Amino acid sequence: EADIYQTPRYLVIGTGKKITLECSQTMGHDKMYWYQQDPGMELHLIHYSYGVNSTEKGDLSSESTVSRIRTEHFPLTLESARPSHTSQYLCASSDAGQADTQYFGPGTRLTVL
Amino acid sequence: SQQGEEDPQALSIQEGENATMNCSYKTSINNLQWYRQNSGRGLVHLILIRSNEREKHSGRLRVTLDTSKKSSSLLITASRAADTASYFCATAPGGNNRLAFGKGNQVVVIP
Numbered sequence: 001e002a003d004i005y006q007t008p009r010y011l012v013i014g015t016g017k018k019i020t021l022e023c024s025q026t027m028g029h030d031k032m033y034w035y036q037q038d039p040g041m042e043l044h045l046i047h048y049s050y051g052v053n054s055t056e057k058g059d060l061s062s063e064s065t066v067s068r069i070r071t072e073h074f075p076l077t078l079e080s081a082r083p084s085h086t087s088q089y090l091c092a093s094s095d096a097g098q099a100d101t102q103y104f105g106p107g108t109r110l111t112v113l
Numbered sequence: 114s115q116q117g118e119e120d121p122q123a124l125s126i127q128e129g130e131n132a133t134m135n136c137s138y139k140t141s142i143n144n145l146q147w148y149r150q151n152s153g154r155g156l157v158h159l160i161l162i163r164s165n166e167r168e169k170h171s172g173r174l175r176v177t178l179d180t181s182k183k184s185s186s187l188l189i190t191a192s193r194a195a196d197t198a199s200y201f202c203a204t205a206p207g208g209n210n211r212l213a214f215g216k217g218n219q220v221v222v223i224p
Contacts (some may be wrong), residue, residue, distance in 0.1 A: 102158065
């Protein structure tokens with residue numbers, strides 16, 4: 001099991017609410033990623049970070065934002081949730097010395113009503 | 114962009130049989146990786162094969178890579194019910210640390 005954690009595991013909220021999905025890893029990895037995945041579908045990279053104070057948008061446009069103030073912490077925030085944000089959000093991290101092998105957290109399943 | 118594409122998309126087999134999945138990609142790569150995802154969970158790394166390797170084994174897993182055809186296959190031998198999962202290939206394009214994941218192969222192993 002990888003030492004990467006996500007909270008909450010499940011979240012059901014109403015439209016317009018602000019939410020933050022937490023992701024933490026204890027492996028000291030510099031690189032961290034957020035993916036969005038609908039059930040049974042492919043992963044879409046929405047944000048990534050190569051280190052503290054470094055964040056980039058991924059391949060899929062997302063209204064969410066991220067921050068990387070500490071190496072181990074990479075939270076994702078939605079300022080105003082909408083039903084279209086309903087999905088599973090997966091956080092991952094990798095070490096540059098391991099040929100890009102990524103370690104995934106268990107995911108947060110978000111439902112916006 | 115998602116350049117890995119697995120084939121077949123869904124596979125149902127009896128316990129003890131072998132399961133084979135294929136993955137194709139479009140650009141040059143440094144390595145190709147296979148991941149497993151159990152329902153509702155995160156992905157777990159299974160095996161990595163570098164672009165200069167042709168075949169690799171890990172337990173009941175066998176991966177091949179044909180860079181001339183830009184394709185890879187994952188073979189699971191003597192499947193078990195616990196192998197029921199979705200399997201994703203992911204490519205690491207040269208000079209780019211971001212993996213590109215395929216659409217996934219759903220494998221169901223019937224006890």
